[in-house]
Amino acid sequence: MKYTYKGSVFHRLINGFMAQGGDFTKGNGTGGISIYGDRFPDENMTLRHTKRGMLSMANAGPNTNGSQFFITFVPCDWLDGNHCVFGEITEGNDVLDQLERAGSRSGRPAASFIIEECGEVPVKQEQ
Numbered sequence: 001m002k003y004t005y006k007g008s009v010f011h012r013l014i015n016g017f018m019a020q021g022g023d024f025t026k027g028n029g030t031g032g033i034s035i036y037g038d039r040f041p042d043e044n045m046t047l048r049h050t051k052r053g054m055l056s057m058a059n060a061g062p063n064t065n066g067s068q069f070f071i072t073f074v075p076c077d078w079l080d081g082n083h084c085v086f087g088e089i090t091e092g093n094d095v096l097d098q099l100e101r102a103g104s105r106s107g108r109p110a111a112s113f114i115i116e117e118c119g120e121v122p123v124k125q126e127q
Contacts, residue, residue, distance in 0.1 A: 002024075003024075003033070003034075004024065005021070005022060005067075005115045005118045006115060006116070006118050007024070007114065007116075008021060008022060008023065008024040008027065008114070008115050009021060009023075009027055009112060009113060009114050009115070010099060010109065010113040010115075011023055011027060011028050011029045011109070012029055012070075012107040012108075012109070013099055013100065013102055013103030013104065013107060013108075013109045013110075013113075014103050014104070014107045015073070015100055015103040015104065015105065016073060016074055016100075017072070017073055017074065017076070017103075018070040018071060018072050018073055018076070019096070019099040019100070019103070019113075020058055020068060020069070020107075021068070021069060021070075021113075021115065022058065022066075022068040022069045023067065023068050024067060025067075032066035032067035032068045033066060033067055034065065034066050034067055038066065039063065039064045039065060039066055040063075040066075041065070042057075042059075042062060042063055042065065042084050043065075043086075044084050044085070044086065045080075045081050045084060047084075047085035047086070048077070048080045049072055049075060049076035049077060049079045049080055049083070049085060050077075051072070051075050052072060052073055052074055052075070052089075052096070053071060053072065053088050053089035053093070054071070054072045054076070054085050054087075054089075055069060055070075055071055055085065055087040055088055055089065056069065056070055056071075056072070056079065056083045056084060056085045056086065057069055057083055057084040057086065058070050059082075059083060062082075065084065069086075070083075071089060071096065071099075073096070073099075073103075098113075099113060
């Protein structure tokens with residue numbers, strides 16, 4: 001099993017809410033796995049869904065994180081305390097706009113969006 005988002009799709013796009021992806025095992029939102037096993041505990045509930053472009057773990061309840069994630073299209077305060085925010089978009093808002101335009105109320109995408117490349121972002125060490 002390869003643990004990578006490369007080649008995986010955004011399987012759920014809801015206008016005015018979020019884009020969900022990260023199911024690299026089944027590609028439809030019913031799969032996913034992490035380097036810690038099938039699921040892992042919540043790690044941080046202090047960061048909030050305060051704006052467009054917040055990156056957060058998708059889950060099925062407390063301590064059920066896997067590989068799926070979502071990116072917000074709007075602030076989503078009702079998700080605070082239920083989903084772990086772990087980052088935010090710093091560039092590529094045009095791509096986020098395209099994702100949202102291809103969304104629907106049901107979440108079924110009107111177009112296919114595939115993650116072509118991914119990797120780790122190096123952390124700058126303070127001197």
